[in-house]
Amino acid sequence: MPQRRDLIASAIVVLLLALLPLAGSRYAIDLTTEVMIYALFALSLNVLIGFTGNISFGHAAYFAIGGYACAILLTTYGWPLALALPAAVVLAGLVAAVVGYFCVRLTQIYFAMLTLAFAMLVWGVAFKWKEVTGGDDGFTGIKMPEIIAHHVGYFYFTLVVVAAGIAALWVICHSAFGLTLVAIRENSVRAGFIGVDTRHMRWAAFTVAGTFGGLAGALFGMYHRGMYIENAFWTESANVLIMVLLGGIYSFIGPIIGAAVLHLLQTFTNQYTPYWPTVLGLILLVIVMVLPDGLIGLVRRVRARGGRP
Amino acid sequence: MTLTMFTLNAFYGLALAMNMFIIASGLNLIFGVLRVINFAHGMFYMFGAYIVFTVAKTWGAPFFVGVLAAGAALAVIAFAIERLLLRHLYDKEHLMQLLFTFAIVLLMSDAAKMIWGTDQYSVGYPPGLGGAVNLGFVMLPQYQLFLCVVGPLIAVAMWFVVDRTRWGRVVRAATQDREMLAALGVNVPMVYAAVFTIGSALAGVGGALAAPRIALVPGMDATIINECFIIVIIGGLGNMWGSFLGALAFGFVVQFGTVLAPNWQDVLPYLLMLAVLIIRPWGLLGRPETGH
Amino acid sequence: MKYSAMLVAAGVLSAGTAFAQGAPIKIGVLYPLTGGGAVYGAPALVGHQMAIEELNAKGGIMGRKVESLERDDKLNPATASSTMKELITKDKVDIVLGGLASSVGLAMTEVSKQEKVVYISTIPKSIQITTDKLHKYVFRTSANTDQEGEAMAILAGKNKLAKICHLELDYAYGNDLEAGILKAMPKYAPDAKIVLTLKPKLGATDFNPFIPQVMAAGCDGVLSGLWGPHFVSWVKQAAPLGFFNKIKWISGGEVGSHEIAGELKGEYPDNVISNTYELWYKGNDPSHKEFQEKLAKKLNTQETPQWAALGYIGVMYAAAAMEKAKSTDPDKVAEALEGLSIGTPVGTLTIDAKTHQANIGQFWGPMVKKPDRAYRMMEPAEYIQPK
Numbered sequence: 001m002p003q004r005r006d007l008i009a010s011a012i013v014v015l016l017l018a019l020l021p022l023a024g025s026r027y028a029i030d031l032t033t034e035v036m037i038y039a040l041f042a043l044s045l046n047v048l049i050g051f052t053g054n055i056s057f058g059h060a061a062y063f064a065i066g067g068y069a070c071a072i073l074l075t076t077y078g079w080p081l082a083l084a085l086p087a088a089v090v091l092a093g094l095v096a097a098v099v100g101y102f103c104v105r106l107t108q109i110y111f112a113m114l115t116l117a118f119a120m121l122v123w124g125v126a127f128k129w130k131e132v133t134g135g136d137d138g139f140t141g142i143k144m145p146e147i148i149a150h151h152v153g154y155f156y157f158t159l160v161v162v163a164a165g166i167a168a169l170w171v172i173c174h175s176a177f178g179l180t181l182v183a184i185r186e187n188s189v190r191a192g193f194i195g196v197d198t199r200h201m202r203w204a205a206f207t208v209a210g211t212f213g214g215l216a217g218a219l220f221g222m223y224h225r226g227m228y229i230e231n232a233f234w235t236e237s238a239n240v241l242i243m244v245l246l247g248g249i250y251s252f253i254g255p256i257i258g259a260a261v262l263h264l265l266q267t268f269t270n271q272y273t274p275y276w277p278t279v280l281g282l283i284l285l286v287i288v289m290v291l292p293d294g295l296i297g298l299v300r301r302v303r304a305r306g307g308r309p
Numbered sequence: 310m311t312l313t314m315f316t317l318n319a320f321y322g323l324a325l326a327m328n329m330f331i332i333a334s335g336l337n338l339i340f341g342v343l344r345v346i347n348f349a350h351g352m353f354y355m356f357g358a359y360i361v362f363t364v365a366k367t368w369g370a371p372f373f374v375g376v377l378a379a380g381a382a383l384a385v386i387a388f389a390i391e392r393l394l395l396r397h398l399y400d401k402e403h404l405m406q407l408l409f410t411f412a413i414v415l416l417m418s419d420a421a422k423m424i425w426g427t428d429q430y431s432v433g434y435p436p437g438l439g440g441a442v443n444l445g446f447v448m449l450p451q452y453q454l455f456l457c458v459v460g461p462l463i464a465v466a467m468w469f470v471v472d473r474t475r476w477g478r479v480v481r482a483a484t485q486d487r488e489m490l491a492a493l494g495v496n497v498p499m500v501y502a503a504v505f506t507i508g509s510a511l512a513g514v515g516g517a518l519a520a521p522r523i524a525l526v527p528g529m530d531a532t533i534i535n536e537c538f539i540i541v542i543i544g545g546l547g548n549m550w551g552s553f554l555g556a557l558a559f560g561f562v563v564q565f566g567t568v569l570a571p572n573w574q575d576v577l578p579y580l581l582m583l584a585v586l587i588i589r590p591w592g593l594l595g596r597p598e599t600g601h
Numbered sequence: 602m603k604y605s606a607m608l609v610a611a612g613v614l615s616a617g618t619a620f621a622q623g624a625p626i627k628i629g630v631l632y633p634l635t636g637g638g639a640v641y642g643a644p645a646l647v648g649h650q651m652a653i654e655e656l657n658a659k660g661g662i663m664g665r666k667v668e669s670l671e672r673d674d675k676l677n678p679a680t681a682s683s684t685m686k687e688l689i690t691k692d693k694v695d696i697v698l699g700g701l702a703s704s705v706g707l708a709m710t711e712v713s714k715q716e717k718v719v720y721i722s723t724i725p726k727s728i729q730i731t732t733d734k735l736h737k738y739v740f741r742t743s744a745n746t747d748q749e750g751e752a753m754a755i756l757a758g759k760n761k762l763a764k765i766c767h768l769e770l771d772y773a774y775g776n777d778l779e780a781g782i783l784k785a786m787p788k789y790a791p792d793a794k795i796v797l798t799l800k801p802k803l804g805a806t807d808f809n810p811f812i813p814q815v816m817a818a819g820c821d822g823v824l825s826g827l828w829g830p831h832f833v834s835w836v837k838q839a840a841p842l843g844f845f846n847k848i849k850w851i852s853g854g855e856v857g858s859h860e861i862a863g864e865l866k867g868e869y870p871d872n873v874i875s876n877t878y879e880l881w882y883k884g885n886d887p888s889h890k891e892f893q894e895k896l897a898k899k900l901n902t903q904e905t906p907q908w909a910a911l912g913y914i915g916v917m918y919a920a921a922a923m924e925k926a927k928s929t930d931p932d933k934v935a936e937a938l939e940g941l942s943i944g945t946p947v948g949t950l951t952i953d954a955k956t957h958q959a960n961i962g963q964f965w966g967p968m969v970k971k972p973d974r975a976y977r978m979m980e981p982a983e984y985i986q987p988k
Contacts, residue, residue, distance in 0.1 A: 027691035034683060055404065106590045108403070109346060113542045116535075117583040124576035127772075136803075137727060137773045138678050138704045140711040140734065220679075225711050228678040228704055234535070238411070245408055270684060274634035274673040281415030288409045289394065292401060314813060321809035418635075427639035431833055431864050434841070441841045450841040522837050523806045524830030528637035532804060567801075567810035571771070574802045574810075 014163050021152045029155045031267065035260045036162040037219045042243040042255035043169055044212035049241075050249040051173060051181035052202050054104075057112045057237050058119025059213055061099070064126060064232035066092040066214025067221035068133055074222075075143045076132070088218045089211055095122075096210020097203070104202040116234060123232040138228035142221060158219055165215055166256070172208060173252060181205055242280075246287060248294025257295050310568075317447050318564050324453035326560025327460025328519060333537040333552050334463060335511030341547030342484050342504045345395070346403065348410040351534025352417045353383050353509050357516025358525050359421060362430045372435035376517040383513030384506045391505040396498060414530070422527060430525040438521075452521060459518065463511070464553050471549065480504060484547070539578045543585040545595020554593050558585075625668040626661065626929055628653065628919055629694035631681055631709065632724075632912070633701050634673040637804075640829065640860075641701055641908050645724060646671060648909030649698070651899055652916035662920050663927065670694055676701065678708035685712045685720075695929040696721070698915040703727035703773040713738045719922075719931050719938070723915035724908070728777050731958045738935050740957045742914050742950070746774065748987045749853045749876070750781020751789070752965055753824055755985070756851050756874055758790035762822035765793050766815045766848075769826040771800035778826040778853055796820060805831060812839045820848060828854025832861065836870050845870035852876075857968055858907045862976045869968060869977045876963040877979065878947065879910040883964070885948050885984045892946035914945045914961070918952070948984070962986030 017036075021029055045059045070088035073079040079087070099118045106114055126133045133139055148157045172178055183191045184198050192198050221227040230236065239262075247258020265283070269276045291298050310318070336350045357379040365375035390413060398406050433439070438455050441448040471477040482490050483500050491497045523529075536559065541547075544555025559578060566577040573580065591597050630649055632642030653669045661667050670692050674681040681700065688694045689712070696719045700706040706725025713720035714736045722730055722741040726749065731741050757765065767782070769775035779798070786793060797818040799811050812835070815823065827835055832852065839845070850873045855861075857875030859882075881893050881904055892913070896905045918938065923929055926937035939954040952959045966982040 027687060030683075030686055030690060055407075102587055106586065109546065110542065110586060110590060110592075113538065113582060114586045117579040117586070120576055120579040121583070124573075124579075127575060128572065130776075135773060135776075136704055137707055137729060140707050224679055224682045224708070225715060226678065226682065226708055228708065230677045230704070231679060242408070242411075245404060249404075267683070267687065270672055271687075275419050276673070277415040277635060278419040281412045281419070284408050284412035284415070285394070288398065288401075288405050288412065292405055314817065317813045318810070321813075325807055325809065422635070422639070427634075427643040429640050429830055429833065429860065429864055431837070431868065433868055434837075439841055441843070448842050450838070452841065522834070524833035524837075526637050526830045527635075527639055529806070531636075532806070563807075564810055568814070571800060571810075574771075574805075 014159070017159055021155060026151060029151055033155050033158050033223055035263050036158050037216050037223060038243065038259040038263050039256040040162045040165050041213060041216035041240050042247070042259040043166060044209050044216060045240050046244050046249060046255040047169065047173065047205050048209040049244055051178060051185060052205050053185040054107065054202065055112045055241070056115040057234060058115035059209070059240055060232050060236035061119035061122040062092045062096050062210035062213035063217035063220065063236065064122060064227065065095055066217030067227040067231060068126060068139060070218035071139050071142045071221045071227050072132060075141065081145045085218055089215045092214020092217065093207055093211030097207045100203050100206030100210070104199050104206060119232065119234065119237060123229055126229045126232050136229050138226050140226035142225045144222060144225070154223065161215070161219060165212055169212060170252060177204070246294055248296035250293060251296045254294050254296040261295065313446050318568055320449060322561040322564035324457055325564055326556040327456050329536060329540055329559055330460045330553055330556035331463055331518060332512055332515030332533065333540040333556060334467060334549065335508035336537050337541040337547060337549060337552040339505055339508035340541065342480055343501055345406045346410065348407065348534060349413040349417065350512050350537060351530035352414045353387070353512035354516035354533050355421065355530040356417065357383055357513030358520040358529065359425050360513070361517035361520045362432050362525055366432055376514060379517035380510040380514040384510040387509030388502060388506045391502045395505065396501065427527055432520040434521045456518065467549055536578055539582045543582055543592055545592030548594045551592055551594035623665055625666040626923065627668045627670060627692060627694040628916065629670045629685070629688035629692065629697040631672050631674040631684060631699040633676040635675055638676040638701050641724065644906040644908040645912035647900060648912030649916055651895060651909070652913045656916070656920055662923050674700065674705050676705065678704040681705045682708045682712050685709055686716065689716045689718050696919050696934065698723055698919060700725045706730055707734060710734050710739045717931055719934050721915050721918055723911045727773055731956045735957060738931060740938050740952055742918055742959045742961060743911055744961055744963060745958060746777035747781040747784065750778050751785040751987070752876065752963065752985045753782050753851055753853055754785035754789040756965060757786070757793050757822065757824060760822065760849055760851065762790065762793045762849065764820045765795045766818050766820035766823045767795050767798040768823055769800050770803050770831060772803040775800060775826045782824060801831070806834050808835045808838050812842065812844065816842065816844060822849040822851060825850060825852040826854050827852065828856060832856040833865060836865065836868065840868070840870050845872050848872060849874065855907065857964070857966065857979050859904055860906050862968060862978065863904055866976045873968045874966065875968065876965045877907045878963055879907040880964055880979060880982060881905045882978060883982050884946065886946060888944060889946045910946055917943055917945055960987050
C-alpha cells in the first residue's frame with residue numbers, strides 16, 4: 001500500500017499543477033503539458049528497464065503507434081475522442097504484445113537490438129504508408145474535440161490522463177506482479193527456481209510498457225496537432241532512454257524527474273545555443289562518472305549524509 | 310536479372326561487405342574483449358574521414374599518408390579516452406558504459422562542428438585507383454576492388470594476431486578471466502587500453518578508406534553505427550569471423566535487396582537482423598552468454 | 602513548483618515589455634544548426650543575420666529596432682513545433698521565418714495556423730505548404746517542387762532528350778518533384794520518354810544498386826533530384842565507370858551551386874545542367890553586387906554560398922510587409938504580404954495573393970570548366986522565373 005506521505009505529496013503536486021493555468025502564462029502551461037507527456041513516456045519505459053533489467057532501444061515505436069493511431073482515428077475516420085484514444089492505446093499494447101513475444105526470448109544487448117529492429121520497421125511503415133500516415137511529410141492538422149482544443153483545456157486533459165496513467169503504473173509496479181519483476185531483475189535464475197515463469201512475466205511487462213507508451217504518444221500527437229516519422233525513429237527511443245537513466249531506474253519517480261529535467265534543459269539550452277549536444281554530453285559524463293543511480297540516487301545520498309530519513 | 314547484372318551486383322555486394330567489415334571489426338574487437346558497447350565507433354569513423362580530408366586535401370599529403378594519420382589520430386584520441394575515463398567504468402553496469410560512449414558521441418559531434426564547420430567535403434581517389442577495370446562484359450571500379458583486398462587482409466591479420474601470437478593469447482585470456490590473468494602478472498589494464506586503441510584506430514582507418522567514395526557531411530556517423538551494430542550482432546557479438554560473415558550477409562542483402570525490392574531499402578538491414586535474431590538468437594556464430 | 606513560478610514571472614515580464622512604445626520588433630527564425638541539416642541551415646542563418654543588421658543600420662522597421670530570435674530546429678518537426686510555440690507564447694515574436702525539411706515546414710505551417718502568427722517558409726519546397734495546407738498566415742519565398750519540376754521539363758525539351766532515366770530520392774521532396782516534372786513534361790518535352798524510374802533512399806551513401814541499372818537502360822539523359830551529399834556520392838561512385846561521358850544529367854536540388862562545385866573541384870563531372878538560387882559570380886539584378894560584397898566580407902570569402910540569399914530574402918519580405926501594413930498585427934501583415942512585390946538581390950519578386958507563393962526563380966545552366974579556376978562555373982546561367 002502507498003505510504004500516506006507519498007499519497008499526500010502526490011495530491012499536492014496534482015493540485016498545484018491544477019492551479020497553474022490561473023497564473024496565466026501560456027508558455028508555462030504548454031511547457032508543463034509537454035513535460036507531463038514525456039514523464040508518462042519515460043515512466044512507461046521504466047516498467048521494462050527498472051523492473052526487468054531489459055533495455056529497449058525501440059520504445060518510440062509504441063509512442064508513435066499510439067500517436068498515429070489516435071491522430072488517424074480522430075481525423076481520417078472522425079471517431080470521437082472517447083473511442084479513438086482507447087483504441088489507439090489498445091493497438092499500441094497489442095503491437096507491443098506481438099513484438100514482446102519475440103523479444104523476451106532474448107536478453108541483454110540481443111534483446112535491445114531486436115527491439116530496435118522492430119521499432120525501425122514501425123518507422124518504415126509510418127514512412128512508406130503515405131496514404132494513411134502522410135509519410136515523411138508527417139500527419140498534420142489533427143481534428144481535436146472542441147473541449148480540449150484550447151491549450152488550457154488540453155492542459156487539464158493531459159493532467160487527468162497522465163495522473164491516471166501514473167497512478168495505474170504505480171499500482172501495477174507495487175502489485176505482486178511488480179515485486180515478481182524485481183525478483184527477476186535481481187536474479188532471474190533463482191526466480192525461475194521458485195516457480196516464476198520469467199519469460200511470461202517479462203512479456204507482460206513489455207506489453208504494459210508499450211501500452212502506456214502508446215498513451216503518451218496519443219497525448220503527444222494531439223498536443224502538437226501532428227505526428228511525424230521522427231517520433232518513431234531510434235533517436236526518439238534514445239532520448240526517452242536517457243530520460244530514464246538520468247532520473248534513475250531504481251525508483252518509481254526517477255524517470256518522471258529525469259523526463260522533466262532533460263526536457264526543460266533541452267528547451268532552455270536551445271534558447272541560448274545550438275551546442276545542446278555538448279551540454280547533454282557533459283551531463284551524461286557527470287552521471288556516469290559520479291552519479292550512477294541518476295538524480296534520485298544523488299538526492300538519496302545527500303539525504304543520507306544529512307542524517308534525514 | 311542478366312548474368313552480367315548478377316555478377317555486378319554480387320561484386321558490389323562483396324565490396325560493400327568488405328567496406329563495412331573494416332569498420333565493424335574494430336567495434337567487434339572492443340566488445341569481444343572489453344564487453345563495452347561502443348556507440349562512439351561511428352563518430353570515430355567520421356573523424357577518420359574528416360582527418361583524411363584535412364591531411365590529404367587541405368595539406369596536400371598523399372592519400373595513404375592521410376589514412377595512416379587518421380588511424381594514428383584516432384588511436385591517440387581513443388587511448389586518452391580509455392585512460393582518463395573509460396577505465397573507471399569497467400566494473401559498472403553495461404548501461405553506464407553505454408551512456409558514457411553516447412556522451413562521447415555528443416561531445417565529439419560538436420567538436421567536429423567547431424573544427425570543420427558545417428560544410429560538405431569530398432576527398433579524391435588516390436592516384437591509380439580512380440578508374441575502372443574492364444573485364445569485357447563488366448567494368449569494375451578499381452577502388453572497390455582495392456577495398457575487396459584490404460578487407461580480407463585485415464581479417465587475416467586480426468585472426469593471426471589474436472589466434473597465433475602471445476599477445477593474442479593474453480587478449481583472449483582477458484575475455485575469459487581478468488582476475489586470473491592479473492594474478493599471473495599480466496598488466497590487464499594496458500591490454501584493455503591497447504584493445505580499445507586498436508579497435509578505435511580501425512574505425513578511423515575505415516572512415517578514411519570510405520572517404521573517397523562518399524560525401525563527408527555532419528551526421529554521417531549516425532547511419533554507420535547502426536549498420537555496424539547490425540553486422541556484429543547478426544555475426545555473433547565478439548566473434549571476429551562472425552563479423553566477417555555478418556558483413557557478407559549485410560552486403561549481399563542490401564545490394565540485392567535494394568535492386569529487387571527498392572521500396573524496402575530503408576529497413577533492409579533491420580529486416581535482416583530481425584530474421585537472424587528470431588532464428589538464431591545469439592547471431593550466426595555467437596554462443597549464448599552465461600550469467601550476467 | 603519553483604520553476605513554474607519563475608516561468609510565470611518571466612512570461613509576465615516579456616508580455617509587459619512587448620506592448621511598450623517603441624519596443625523592438627521580434628523576428629523568430631528556425632534553421633537546422635546541428636547534424637546533417639546544418640550544411641544548409643548555418644549559411645541561411647548568416648543571410649538572415651545580415652538582413653537584420655542592415656535593417657537596424659537603416660533605423661529598423663517603422664522606426665523600431667529589430668530583434669532576431671534564432672533557434673535550432675534540429676531537423677525535427679516536433680522540436681520545430683515546440684520551439685515555434687515557445688517563440689510565440691514566451692518571446693512574443695511578431696513573425697516566424699525559416700525551416701528546411703518539408704516536414705518541419707509543414708509542422709511550422711500547422712503552428713502558424715493554430716496560433717495565428719505569420720510564417721514565411723524560406724527553404725522548404727513541399728508543394729503542400731502552398732496547396733493543401735495553405736492558410737491565411739503561411740507564405741513561401743523559396744521555390745516549390747512544381748516550379749523546379751517545370752524548369753527541369755523545359756531543359757529536357759531544350760536538350761532534346763528522347764530516353765530519360767528518372768532518379769529521385771524516395772521521400773517527400775523526391776516524390777513531389779517527380780510529380781512536378783511529370784505534370785510539365787507533356788507541355789515542354791513531348792517527345793521525351795521516361796524509360797526507367799529509380800528511387801534511392803534519403804541519406805543513401807551507396808548507389809551501387811542503381812548505377813548499373815541506369816547505365817544498362819541506354820538513356821541519353823537523366824532527370825535527377827539527388828541533392829547535396831547524394832549527388833556527390835553518386836558522382837564519386839559512377840564517374841570511374843565513365844558514367845557521365847554520354848549521359849546528360851539535368852538536376853534539381855541546387856547541385857549547380859558553388860558549394861558543390863567548389864567542393865568537388867576537378868571531380869565535378871561533365872554534362873551536368875543544374876540549378877542554384879544565387880551565384881556569387883553572376884547576378885540578375887543591380888543590387889546583387891552590393892549584397893554579395895557584404896556577404897563576402899561577413900563570411901571572409903569571395904566565394905559565398907547560395908543559401909544565405911534565402912535567409913536574407915525572408916527577412917526582407919517580413920520587413921516590407923510590416924512597413925506596408927504599418928503594423929505588426931498578424932492579420933494586417935498577412936494581408937500586406939498578399940501580392941507584395943519587393944526588390945531582392947535576385948530581382949523583383951511578387952508573392953501571389955492566392956497561392957502565397959513568391960515567384961522566385963533559379964539560375965539554370967551547364968557546369969563548365971574554366972581555365973583560370975580550380976572549380977566549374979555555371980555558364981551560361983539562365984534565370985528561369987515562374988510566370
